Amino acid sequence: MSSPSSVGMKRSVLVIDDEPPVLKFSARILSRSFDPVVAVTSAEAGLALIDSGAFFDVILCDYCLPGMSGRELFMHLRKKHPAQASRVVIVSGAAPDDLAEEFLEALDHRWLEKPMRPADLLLIATTVAHGRADAA
């Protein structure tokens, strides 16, 4: 966890996925470029960290989660923590057509389709971490 302007330092990433194999895989890949890599299995747990003052350079969140969904987390962050909302990347097993267009627009199309290729995961995470979401 870091401040928003940690130039020259490794960036922080929060990974939210209810599936341990995905969490493990994502954390392993992201640890090449990010530190710390914080992994939690629910949106509620991730939100609790942010509510307590933590800031993440990237928040990689699964779309379909038991309890609060990735979409609900994003909408909540937009209201309460807009700086964090702009760091959210949604990961989904569904094709983008299945996600509501308005949601994708609000998200600035920062989504990644499962199965994730390690290179794609690192690219979008690094791009968002450096504040160039439009290039993702």
Added chain:
Amino acid sequence: MAVPMRPDVPEHGSGEDGLPLIAPFDVAELDRTPANVCVLGSDLRIAYVNPAWRAFGAANGLCSGEETSGVGQSVMRVTPDALRPFYERLFMRARETAEPVAHDYECSSPTVRRLFRMRIYPCKSGAFIVVHSLLREVPHDGVARAALEQTYRDERGLIVQCSNCRRVRRPGVGADETAEWDWVPDYVAHMPPDTSHSICAVCVAFHY
């Protein structure tokens, strides 16, 4: 049609597919049976397929017409690489024991789940008669879907599908590494609501 040999299998009584297993097989008998039948030469090349075989292939987009029915090709050529050793062993066993060998397998489509029994009858000439009998066919209709829901939806209300191979995790069977994942064609064709995507242990090992 040309069958290069007169199959000369021993008598086995009556098969559950309605094919009277008399010796020797009569081509007219093979033509009439509702089971999908092919005759293979000793080199496992397809020498003959019956009308039911052609009809099944055409209905499922597998083949149509003489050119694509597989006649003249080795049956191993249309067998996926990973499965070849298994099927080669089945044929070898039938040849060595001079006894029929049976194997049940699934051959489903997006609309129906099918279970077939394959029986390999060795012939003295070295050829084989292979009979594929449909044992069970269950449409993926509302009733079947309800059963699928009961089988695969976990205690959190989610269907967990591998994002790579699209198999579906059976809830409550084993931990992550030992979990069982099933091929559910209906869920591949139409993703059910509240599907969570994970990675099965086989795909983790293979891809990552």
